[in-house]
Amino acid sequence: MNFEMTDDRRMLADSLGKLLGSHFGIEHRNSVAYEAPFHDKAGWKALAEIGILYAFISEDAGGMGGSGFDLLAVFEQMGAALCPEPLLGAAMAAPLLAEAGEDLEPLLSGEAIYALAVDEPDAPWDADAGTTEGGDTLTGRKTAVYGANAATHFLVSARQAGKLSLFEVKAEQAAVSPWGMIDGGGAGELMLDATPARCLLPDAGEAIAAALDWGRLALCAEAVGAMDWCYATTLDYLKSRKQFGREIGSFQALQHRMVEMKTAIEQARSITILAADRMDSRSVAMAKSLVGRTARKVSEEAIQLHGGIGMTWEYPLSHYAKRLVMLDAQLGDADFHTARVAARYA
Amino acid sequence: MDLSYSPEEQAFQKEVRQFLADELPEDIAARVKAGGEVSKKDTERWHAILQARGWLAQTWPEEHGGPGWGPVERHIFDEEAARAYAPRILPFGLQMLGPVLIKFGSDEQKAHYLPRILDGTDWWCQGYSEPGAGSDLASLKTKAVREGDEYVVNGQKTWTTLGQHADWIFCLVRTDGSGKPQEGISFLLIDMNTPGIEVRPIRLIEGGHEVNEVFFTDVRVPAENLVWEENDGWTVAKYLLTHERTGIAGVGFSIAAFERVKALAERTMRGGKRLIDDPLFAARLAEVEMDLEAMKIFNLRMLAEAQRVGHPGVETSMLKIRGTEVRQALNDLYRRALGPAAALIPGEAPGGNAALVAPEDEAAAASYFNNRKISIFGGSNEIQKNILTKAMLEL
Numbered sequence: 001m002n003f004e005m006t007d008d009r010r011m012l013a014d015s016l017g018k019l020l021g022s023h024f025g026i027e028h029r030n031s032v033a034y035e036a037p038f039h040d041k042a043g044w045k046a047l048a049e050i051g052i053l054y055a056f057i058s059e060d061a062g063g064m065g066g067s068g069f070d071l072l073a074v075f076e077q078m079g080a081a082l083c084p085e086p087l088l089g090a091a092m093a094a095p096l097l098a099e100a101g102e103d104l105e106p107l108l109s110g111e112a113i114y115a116l117a118v119d120e121p122d123a124p125w126d127a128d129a130g131t132t133e134g135g136d137t138l139t140g141r142k143t144a145v146y147g148a149n150a151a152t153h154f155l156v157s158a159r160q161a162g163k164l165s166l167f168e169v170k171a172e173q174a175a176v177s178p179w180g181m182i183d184g185g186g187a188g189e190l191m192l193d194a195t196p197a198r199c200l201l202p203d204a205g206e207a208i209a210a211a212l213d214w215g216r217l218a219l220c221a222e223a224v225g226a227m228d229w230c231y232a233t234t235l236d237y238l239k240s241r242k243q244f245g246r247e248i249g250s251f252q253a254l255q256h257r258m259v260e261m262k263t264a265i266e267q268a269r270s271i272t273i274l275a276a277d278r279m280d281s282r283s284v285a286m287a288k289s290l291v292g293r294t295a296r297k298v299s300e301e302a303i304q305l306h307g308g309i310g311m312t313w314e315y316p317l318s319h320y321a322k323r324l325v326m327l328d329a330q331l332g333d334a335d336f337h338t339a340r341v342a343a344r345y346a
Numbered sequence: 347m348d349l350s351y352s353p354e355e356q357a358f359q360k361e362v363r364q365f366l367a368d369e370l371p372e373d374i375a376a377r378v379k380a381g382g383e384v385s386k387k388d389t390e391r392w393h394a395i396l397q398a399r400g401w402l403a404q405t406w407p408e409e410h411g412g413p414g415w416g417p418v419e420r421h422i423f424d425e426e427a428a429r430a431y432a433p434r435i436l437p438f439g440l441q442m443l444g445p446v447l448i449k450f451g452s453d454e455q456k457a458h459y460l461p462r463i464l465d466g467t468d469w470w471c472q473g474y475s476e477p478g479a480g481s482d483l484a485s486l487k488t489k490a491v492r493e494g495d496e497y498v499v500n501g502q503k504t505w506t507t508l509g510q511h512a513d514w515i516f517c518l519v520r521t522d523g524s525g526k527p528q529e530g531i532s533f534l535l536i537d538m539n540t541p542g543i544e545v546r547p548i549r550l551i552e553g554g555h556e557v558n559e560v561f562f563t564d565v566r567v568p569a570e571n572l573v574w575e576e577n578d579g580w581t582v583a584k585y586l587l588t589h590e591r592t593g594i595a596g597v598g599f600s601i602a603a604f605e606r607v608k609a610l611a612e613r614t615m616r617g618g619k620r621l622i623d624d625p626l627f628a629a630r631l632a633e634v635e636m637d638l639e640a641m642k643i644f645n646l647r648m649l650a651e652a653q654r655v656g657h658p659g660v661e662t663s664m665l666k667i668r669g670t671e672v673r674q675a676l677n678d679l680y681r682r683a684l685g686p687a688a689a690l691i692p693g694e695a696p697g698g699n700a701a702l703v704a705p706e707d708e709a710a711a712a713s714y715f716n717n718r719k720i721s722i723f724g725g726s727n728e729i730q731k732n733i734l735t736k737a738m739l740e741l
Contacts, residue, residue: 001348001349001350001351001352001355001418001646001649001650001653002347002348002650003347003349003646003647003650003651004347005347006347069347235739235741238739238741239740239741247741249739249741250741252732252735255731255732255735255739255741256728256731256735258735258739258741259664259667259731259734259735259738259739260731262664262734262738262739263664263667263668266644266661266664267637267640267641267644267668268640270640270641270642270643270644270647271636271639271640271643273347273349273643273647274349274639274640274642274643276347277347277349283639286632286635286636286639286640289632289633289636290636290637290640335629338629338632338633338636339625339629339632341632341635341636342625342628342629342631342632343628345608345611345612345622345623345628345631345632346622346623346628
């Protein structure tokens with residue numbers, strides 16, 4: 001047993017943390033996160049230059065990572081800094097492009113930005129239930145495509161000859177209706193109407209399911225990083241804020257809630273480690289469900305323990321709190337994943 | 347990161363499994379599985395089997411008869427033993443007094459008492475709590491006054507687990523009442539056959555007799571039975587409370603409990619379909635399973651840390667809290683899965699055609715009620731939160 005990060009991953013995480021600290025301070029972060037295109041070209045370039053995109057691809061395929069623990073190292077830092085850059089799409093696109101035998105260089109260099117378009121309005125989170133039809137062109141609608149504004153390429157799931165296939169659509173040929181997210185960052189509706197597309201994988205059901213699981217793991221790791229930040233920030237606040245002539249952290253009612261928050265975070269970190277190690281659908285579903293519920297609890301508790309200041313736009317905690325609640329709705333919420341786990345008992 | 351046991355640890359796990367398959371008596375395992383009381387005789391039989399293998403005093407150093415295990419080996423044994431429905435090893439002599447004597451006892455005390463714990467001569471019980479001293483243990487009032495070569499003890503202990511079987515009791519007593527509550531406490535070994543000791547049973551919520559009150563009236567105890575220094579017994583008590591807490595999560599118990607609930611839900615019918623196929627019940631079970639899976643990894647993380655730095659961290663208090671919560675949640679689901687039949691009193695079920703539940707499930711409600719204790723004893727979960735606040739939060 002060994003729960004230490006390898007030196008390589010530690011170095012990558014450290015340099016990423018430093019870059020995010022210097023480039024994505026909260027004011028700059030907010031200006032990027034809440035205004036179209038929800039993307040900072042210079043910031044993205046800097047992220048690519050330190051090689052974080054290589055963490056999503058194995059050495060065999062030309063990358064420098066490709067394991068669950070590589071994803072953990074990157075996305076914990078992204079969460080701790082609340083970085084809104086569209087890295088989630090890259091994490092899910094990388095294994096799909098590798099599976100399809102595509103040239104990975106544009107993704108790895110950061111030159112191409114990929115977004116995954118799977119959800120449909122009547123079938124969120126469930127690739128199999130989509131009704132978009134594919135062939136030489138695609139027709140249908142994809143919803144909640146994260147990073148749609150910044151994307152140069154979309155990877156789109158669609159039905160073709162009774163099978164779920166994966167297509168590539170170039171951004172310049174796509175009709176995108178972008179929208180801003182309340183917790184920062186951008187998404188978009190991909191309106192496909194005989195839109196030119198290239199089929200990458202004719203039989204892509206398993207590959208898409210696996211890619212979604214990579215994305216879910218990334219979200220879990222992002223949540224762990226953001227929860228750690230909220231816990232540390234709330235603890236500092238309890239030590240400095242005074243009421244009734246004493247630090248509010250001296251009140252047992254608040255102390256026990258802090259212990260409960262910390263215990264819940266350690267449970268969430270533990271199941272995320274399990275998912276990263278196993279990378280099977282059961283472990284990932286367990287992690288996404290438990291982390292989703294825990295993240296909401298940590299968010300609500302952090303706000304409540306701060307009192308009014310935690311409600312303000314100016315105080316950074318509010319933005320972390322929004323992210324922690326809203327990430328549950330990405331790639332399947334806690335109920336969706338609990339049902340996946342429960343369905344295995346039948 | 348590497349979540350798996352080393353090859354040596356895996357080999358050890360196999361060895362433990364084989365040992366349990368060969369040596370754990372079937373009749374005892376059946377009684378443990380049925381959730382009933384484990385008799386004194388069953389416990390003594392199991393202790394003797396473990397001692398024959400050299401695996402009884404798991405936390406003792408080898409020179410005193412321990413197996414030389416680290417925290418990971420102890421965890422593996424605990425998990426495998428719980429899954430095989432072995433009775434628990436009685437902690438009072440083996441896990442509590444033994445390590446105390448090894449650390450604080452005189453050479454004479456070690457030479458006399460340790461072998462008697464190992465061979466089962468002495469059954470020990472713990473005399474800590476009093477009616478007015480539960481979580482606030484330092485407020486204890488049972489008095490020991492030195493008279494020549496003896497202490498004269500007067501007072502009352504309570505919640506004395508299995509004291510009805512005990513030959514000896516180790517007690518915290520007050521030898522000086524002038525200073526702070528933590529000062530003036532001493533650690534005393536008392537023969538339960540001494541005149542002036544009376545044991546009265548306390549019947550618990552589910553009807554069982556597990557704990558007792560112990561009354562001391564002018565009980566004369568040889569002064570040589572004092573462990574460590576007079577008035578410094580709090581040091582001994584604290585050592586006991588912080589020592590060897592790696593088994594605290596009870597992961598093995600929860601794994602066994604989860605498997606039982608799942609098996610029961612698979613053969614229980616509700617309105618023409620299996621309970622396990624009811625989405626609401628399955629979702630409840632799934633949420634507990636996630637907590638359990640997370641706790642397994644959390645526990646391994648703490649074990650790896652204990653192995654690395656040589657002692658368990660204060661974070662183990664988090665495992666105590668989560669461990670008891672998960673076990674209690676599983677007890678709750680188990681009881682609920684039985685539906686109306688959960689209400690029957692164990693041992694009084696009608697048989698034959700009128701049978702309500704499998705005999706092994708009869709004690710579900712009794713176990714549920716009895717296990718409300720686990721978040722109260724061993725430092726209540728609220729006390730664990732105070733400990734964590736002090737150590738981690740520095741608030």
